[in-house]
Amino acid sequence: MTGGNLARAVGGDLRRHWRHLVAGGAGIALTIAALAFFVALWLGVRGVLLGEVFPLHRVEVHRRAAELNLLAVKLALGSDTIGDEELAAIGGIEGVAAVYPKMRLLAPAVATGGEALLGTAMQTELVADGIDPSLVADRVGGAFHDPTVDPRNASVPCTGDGGCPSGTACVGATSFRSGSCREPIPVIVSEHMVELYNGAFSRAYRLPKINPEALIGLGLDVDFGASSLRPTGRRTVRERLVLVGFSDAAMPLGVTLPLGFVKRLNRQLGPAGAADGYHSAVVEIRSADAAPGVTAAIEALGLEVRDRGARRIATALAVVLAIATAVGAAVLAVASLHVMHVFALLAMFRRREIGVLRAVGASRRDIRSIFVIEAAVVGLAAGAAGLVCAVAIAEVADRLRLDRLPDFPFAPESLFVFPAWLLAGALGVAALASVLGALGPVLRATAADPAELVSGG
Amino acid sequence: MIRITDLEKRYPADDRRVLAGARVVIGAGEIASLVGRSGCGKTTLLNIVGGLDTKYSGNVEIDGRDLRELDDVELAHYRRRRVGVVFQAYHLLDHLSCAENVAISALFGRSGSTSTPRARRRRADEVLELVGLAGVGDLRPHRLSGGERQRVAIARALFNRPALLLLDEPTGNLDATTGGEILELLGALHGAGGLTVLAATHDPTIVAAGSRRLVMTDGLIVDDPRGRP
Numbered sequence: 001m002t003g004g005n006l007a008r009a010v011g012g013d014l015r016r017h018w019r020h021l022v023a024g025g026a027g028i029a030l031t032i033a034a035l036a037f038f039v040a041l042w043l044g045v046r047g048v049l050l051g052e053v054f055p056l057h058r059v060e061v062h063r064r065a066a067e068l069n070l071l072a073v074k075l076a077l078g079s080d081t082i083g084d085e086e087l088a089a090i091g092g093i094e095g096v097a098a099v100y101p102k103m104r105l106l107a108p109a110v111a112t113g114g115e116a117l118l119g120t121a122m123q124t125e126l127v128a129d130g131i132d133p134s135l136v137a138d139r140v141g142g143a144f145h146d147p148t149v150d151p152r153n154a155s156v157p158c159t160g161d162g163g164c165p166s167g168t169a170c171v172g173a174t175s176f177r178s179g180s181c182r183e184p185i186p187v188i189v190s191e192h193m194v195e196l197y198n199g200a201f202s203r204a205y206r207l208p209k210i211n212p213e214a215l216i217g218l219g220l221d222v223d224f225g226a227s228s229l230r231p232t233g234r235r236t237v238r239e240r241l242v243l244v245g246f247s248d249a250a251m252p253l254g255v256t257l258p259l260g261f262v263k264r265l266n267r268q269l270g271p272a273g274a275a276d277g278y279h280s281a282v283v284e285i286r287s288a289d290a291a292p293g294v295t296a297a298i299e300a301l302g303l304e305v306r307d308r309g310a311r312r313i314a315t316a317l318a319v320v321l322a323i324a325t326a327v328g329a330a331v332l333a334v335a336s337l338h339v340m341h342v343f344a345l346l347a348m349f350r351r352r353e354i355g356v357l358r359a360v361g362a363s364r365r366d367i368r369s370i371f372v373i374e375a376a377v378v379g380l381a382a383g384a385a386g387l388v389c390a391v392a393i394a395e396v397a398d399r400l401r402l403d404r405l406p407d408f409p410f411a412p413e414s415l416f417v418f419p420a421w422l423l424a425g426a427l428g429v430a431a432l433a434s435v436l437g438a439l440g441p442v443l444r445a446t447a448a449d450p451a452e453l454v455s456g457g
Numbered sequence: 458m459i460r461i462t463d464l465e466k467r468y469p470a471d472d473r474r475v476l477a478g479a480r481v482v483i484g485a486g487e488i489a490s491l492v493g494r495s496g497c498g499k500t501t502l503l504n505i506v507g508g509l510d511t512k513y514s515g516n517v518e519i520d521g522r523d524l525r526e527l528d529d530v531e532l533a534h535y536r537r538r539r540v541g542v543v544f545q546a547y548h549l550l551d552h553l554s555c556a557e558n559v560a561i562s563a564l565f566g567r568s569g570s571t572s573t574p575r576a577r578r579r580r581a582d583e584v585l586e587l588v589g590l591a592g593v594g595d596l597r598p599h600r601l602s603g604g605e606r607q608r609v610a611i612a613r614a615l616f617n618r619p620a621l622l623l624l625d626e627p628t629g630n631l632d633a634t635t636g637g638e639i640l641e642l643l644g645a646l647h648g649a650g651g652l653t654v655l656a657a658t659h660d661p662t663i664v665a666a667g668s669r670r671l672v673m674t675d676g677l678i679v680d681d682p683r684g685r686p
C-alpha cells in the first residue's frame with residue numbers, strides 16, 4: 001500500500017467516522033489537558049521555589065562540626081576547615097559544576113568612615129570573609145577582584161590620597177613614613193544588610209534611609225590587625241575599601257573581600273595556620289535534580305550541606321511529582337481503555353468492510369496500518385486539543401490570580417511553564433495511548449479470514 | 458488451472474465435515490457451474506479457492522502454485538490480481554461511489570497501471586461500461602437496483618483483469634430478464650479472453666451456458682457428464 005493511498009484511505013475513514021472518533025478522543029484530550037496543566041504548574045512552582053525561594057543550584061558546604069560544649073565555651077575537636085584536596089574531591093563529584101572556597105578573616109579589623117553617608121565618621125569592628133571572585137562575577141562583574149596582585153598597581157610613594165592618580169588611594173601612609181598608591185580593595189555586601197539598615201537601624205538612630213545603588217563607590221578605611229575592643233599589640237595594615245556591589249553570596253553581617261586578599265591578611269596577621277584551610281565552600285550544582293545525589297556524596301566526604309530546608313523542599317517536590325505522575329498515568333490508562341472501547345466498536349461496525357477490503361486484496365498489514373494511523377491521528381488531534389485547553393486554563397488561572405489574590409514575594413508573571421518537551425511529550429503520550437487502545441481491537445479484527453468477516457461469523 | 462485435492466473443511470461451530478475430501482481439476486478457460494442443494498458447501502468451496510478462507514485441509518493449486526504456500530501478503534496479491542470474487546450479497550461499500558467501489562483494490566499494493574486516481578477512475582468507467590453501466594460511476598450503490606448492484610460487483614471483480622472469476626449465485630437474487638443479461642455478459646467476457654469461471658448456482662440457464670457441470674454431494678464434487686457438451 002503506498003503512502004498516498006494510505007493517506008487517502010485514512011482521510012476517508014476519519015471523515016466518515018469523525019463523530020465516533022471525537023467521542024473516543026475526548027477522553028484523551030481531557031486527560032492530556034489535566035496532565036499538561038498540572039505538570040506545567042508543577043514546573044512553574046518548582047522553578048520559583050528552587051530558583052528564587054530556596055535556590056538549590058548553590059549549596060554551602062562546611063566541615064561537620066565536632067565540638068565539645070564546656071559551659072559557655074565550645075571546644076572544637078580537630079580541624080574545622082576544608083583543605084585543597086577536599087575541594088578537589090568535591091569538584092570531582094558527578095553533578096557539581098563548580099566549587100568556590102570561602103575563607104573567614106581571622107584577624108581583628110576596625111573600619112572608619114561613613115561621613116558622606118551619615119554626616120559623621122563612624123568607627124566599628126569589622127567582620128569579613130573572602131570569596132572566590134568568580135562566584136559573583138555574573139552579579140558584580142570584574143570590579144570585584146584582588147587589586148594587590150594587579151601588576152599595573154606599581155607602588156607610587158604618597159602621603160595622602162591627593163598625591164595619587166584617580167581611582168587609586170594612598171595605602172599604608174603614617175605620620176612617620178609614606179605609603180603607596182593602590183586601587184582600593186573591592187568589597188561586596190549582602191542585600192540583607194541594606195534591608196536591615198533601612199528597616200531598623202536607620203529608625204533607631206534617626207538616620208536617612210539609603211538607596212542601595214547610591215552606596216556603590218562608598219569608601220571605608222580599615223585597619224586590619226587593630227581592634228577597638230582590646231589592644232592587640234600586633235602590627236596593623238591600613239587599607240582603603242570600596243563598595244562595588246551586592247550579592248547574596250556575601251556574608252550576611254559583615255563585608256566580603258576577594259579571597260586572595262583575605263588569605264594574605266590571614267597569613268600576615270592571623271594565628272598560625274590561619275591561611276591553610278577554607279571555612280566553607282559554595283558548591284554549584286548543575287541541576288536541582290542532582291542536588292540530593294551531590295549532597296549525599298559531599299556528606300560521604302565527612303562534610304555537611306547547610307541548606308536542609310531547600311533539600312526538604314526538593315524532596316517534597318519530587319514526591320508531589322511522583323504522586324501526580326502516578327495519578328496521571330492511571331487516568332491516562334482509563335482514557336486509553338475508553339479509546340480501546342471506541343475502536344473495538346468501530347472495528348466491530350467495520351468488520352464487514354474490513355472483510356471486503358481484505359477480499360479485494362488488502363493484506364493484514366494494510367488494514368493494521370490504516371487503523372493504527374487513524375488512531376495516531378485521533379490521539380495527536382486529541383492531544384493538541386488537550387494542550388490548547390491546558391494553556392487556556394493556565395492563562396485564565398494566571399489572570400485570576402493576578403486580579404484576585406494579593407501579590408506575594410517571588411510571585412512570577414505566570415505560575416505555569418510549558419517547555420517544548422512538555423508539548424511534544426504530551427502529543428507523544430496522547431498518540432501512544434490512542435494507538436495502544438486501538439491495537440487490541442484492530443489485531444482481533446485482522447486475525448480473522450476475509451470469509452469470516454464478510455459472512456458476519 | 459485449478460487443482461483441488463482432498464479438500465476438507467469443518468467449521469468450528471459443529472464437527473460435521475462440509476467438505477470431505479473433495480477433488481476436482483478445472484482447466485483454464487472453462488466455465489464450470491457448481492450445483493447442489495442449499496447448505497452443501499458451495500460458498501465454502503468458493504471462499505477457499507478465492508483465498509478468502511485459509512482454514513481447511515487438503516490442497517488447492519492455482520496454476521501450479523499451492524495457496525497454502527502463500528504468506529499473507531502474497532495471498533492478498535493473489536486476491537487482488539489473479540482472482541475476482543462476486544459475493545452472493547455483493548458486499549459493495551455504501552459509503553463509496555460505484556466507481557470507487559469498482560476501483561477499491563487499487564488502493565492496496567503497488568497498483569501499477571492504476572496508481573493515480575485519474576487512471577483508476579478511467580479503468581473503473583471502462584469496466585462499468587463493459588458490464589453495461591456506463592454513467593453510474595458517481596452514484597452510491599444503494600441508488601441502484603439489485604441487478605445493477607450485481608453488475609457493479611462483477612465490475613469490481615473484473616477491475617484487475619483476473620484470470621479466474623468466482624461467482625456465488627450470480628442470478629439467485631434476480632428476475633429472469635436480469636439473470637439473462639448477466640449470463641450474456643459472462644458469455645461475452647469468456648469469449649473475449651480465456652477467463653476461467655466457477656459459478657455456484659441453482660439456475661439451469663447458467664448451467665446450460667457453462668461448459669461443465671459439477672455437483673456437490675456429501676462434501677464431495679462429482680463431475681456430471683450431462684454437463685459436458
Ligand SMILES: Nc1ncnc2c1ncn2[C@@H]1O[C@H](COP(=O)(O)OP(=O)(O)O)[C@@H](O)[C@H]1O
Nearest residue numbers: 455457468470475495496497498499500501502
Ligand atoms: N461461518 C460458518 N460457521 C458455521 N457454519 C457455517 C458457516 N458458514 C457455513 N456454514 C455451514 O456450512 C454448510 C455449508 O454452507 P455453504 O458453503 O454456505 O453452503 P451453500 O453455499 O452450498 O449453501 C452449511 O451447513 C452452513 O450452515
Ligand SMILES: [Mg+2]
Nearest residue numbers: 499500545625
Ligand atoms: Mg451459498
